[in-house]
Amino acid sequence: MSKVFVDMGISLDGFIAGPNGGQKNPLGDNGLKIHEWMFNQKSFRSHLGMEGGETNNADNDIIENIFNRIGANIMCKKMFIEGEADWPEKAPFNCPVYVLTHQKREPWERPGGATFYFVNEDIHKVLERAKKDAGNKDVRISGGAYVVQQYLNAGLVDELTLHVTPIILGKGVRLFENINKEKLSLEIVEALNSPEVTHLFYKINNVNH
């Protein structure tokens, strides 16, 4: 059955982005450091249309698995704005992306299979649309933190994966804030590490899901 999952890079002190983020400073001050482990992996590079990169390691396989399972994405307007300027012709998405925003805008089709839909609807309804698009594949709640928190608190997420980089950011955007902790029951699935990053896989047992 199709799953809904959250998959985030995060610093050891719990930040998914640095402070002062925006279109000209994607992921905020020092925020890119959270994702450095990905940049040399072939699976990541190839999805951005870049050549080279490492293969034959767990980090590369994990990225490949994530890309392969995604049938649709949901993200906030801020994430879209920060990414829009930097994503090359071939965006790192090859399936529908729902952007939660008040702004009215026609769907934006990109080479490689990604179409961005700008929607101002209840998060349940957006998820329904994304699930329909995804078919047998999974829906990724891509970010930012506020959108992830909304979906977690609504009991709509089945799996949480964190890629923990061994850095301290000190300031920025925290993933875990305003969480309805009584309703969120996390089950440890596995922990894996490479020299660059630690992958924590959790299953979510939602009370009302």
Added chain:
Amino acid sequence: MSKVFVDMGISLDGFIAGPNGGQKNPLGDNGLKIHEWMFNQKSFRSHLGMEGGETNNADNDIIENIFNRIGANIMCKKMFIEGEADWPEKAPFNCPVYVLTHQKREPWERPGGATFYFVNEDIHKVLERAKKDAGNKDVRISGGAYVVQQYLNAGLVDELTLHVTPIILGKGVRLFENINKEKLSLEIVEALNSPEVTHLFYKINNVNH
């Protein structure tokens, strides 16, 4: 060579204790949940003079290894006060414990080998004394968060181990605050998990150490 290490239980959202901690509420609201994985392990129970408990699993072995390597502890007054009331006749320490405090008090000797020394000295000097006591064994910076932060920022810690429980506390005492992030270089050693907890082992490469 003798090492200085920090070994902390922590919630997934980065808290080592809940809010409203004190002598009558050790570890604060819901703070004990962070350490629940330990309470059924034989190695933990036996160090508190309690019978029973599970053996033959990685969690139990990890606890045993920690106890075996400690030659001396350093902790803050708050941690001592919160623990003092609850620790049974045989405190969960069998070696010297240095309590950083302004209060003057004679050393307090406990059955089982723990003597608490109440010291009002520079943290470097306290560490020197603890190292001398520890001999070939290691010195544990036991907590709370502020003492750990002081020793991390002074570049005096060699290893950091986090036991991450899959719970969200939402509020409480954060481990990673006021860290001098430019000086703290963390190296991933290993990540292990059981169904109850994830153990993250880091080596610290101190610039000035």
